Amino acid sequence: MDAAAVERFYARHMHLLDGGAATAWARTFTADASFASPSMTEPVRGRDGIEAGARAAVAGRAAAGEVHRHWVTMTTVRPAADGAEAVSYVEILATPRGGAPRIELSCVMRDRLVRRDGELLVAERVVTRDDRPHG
Template sequence: MTVELVGTAERTLPGREFAALYAQAQRFYAHQMRLLDAHDTESWAETFAEDALLQLLSLPGPVRARAGLDGYVRAGAARQRRAGSRLHHWVGMLDVRPQADGSLHTRCSALVYVTPSQGGPRVLYVCVMEDVLVRFGDEWRIAHRRVTRDDLA
């Protein structure tokens, strides 16, 4: 599934309906980042649609999220364990835009920081994360994610 991050008409929703969608998006990201930080790669991959695309600057090109990320995330987890540190993700300043097709286009700031076994945490990256979320039963899943680093924009 190829999903554009722009170009789909936004949908105006009543306040309560929008507030409920916004809260769902916040819960989705809190859950997804906890899974990533815990290195639960299988559960994290399930937060993506089967044919989701992921664009990261650290990858040579877009990858199919489920098929292409398991090894990438596992390798990152192994590096962190060897270094004796923990990698964490924080998502904030979330903007949620419901679309006419029922999807949500989101944009947020994401901090990636490391906590070494000795010393305090330090920020590694400040990123902008843009997603297209689609319904899968009662859950949201990512159909497309583009992550750019703030310092390279």
């Protein structure tokens, strides 16, 4: 799996999330994907749970009157038996209506990517935040 394909995948993936397309964004995960983040008490398992979380995040941003942009950078890609392992830095830029943008979070995103029917999908995601201890 080449790095350029992974970069194109993340560009589309984050445009969907930031654009509020929760269903389409969730479809960029495998049906049995897992998603773990420090903001969750337990990893979310399955596309339906991932979609529900995305819908809640979209609604929260709308209620707060903010636009969020996920900037995926410094991605490294390593081949794996069933696809690739990708590690990226992610900054979330939050811009309130009429206000100045600010960096909301700085994170590391570790994904296991697989190819299904010619498409890249996230099978497993683990996010760690730079402002919290890693365990």
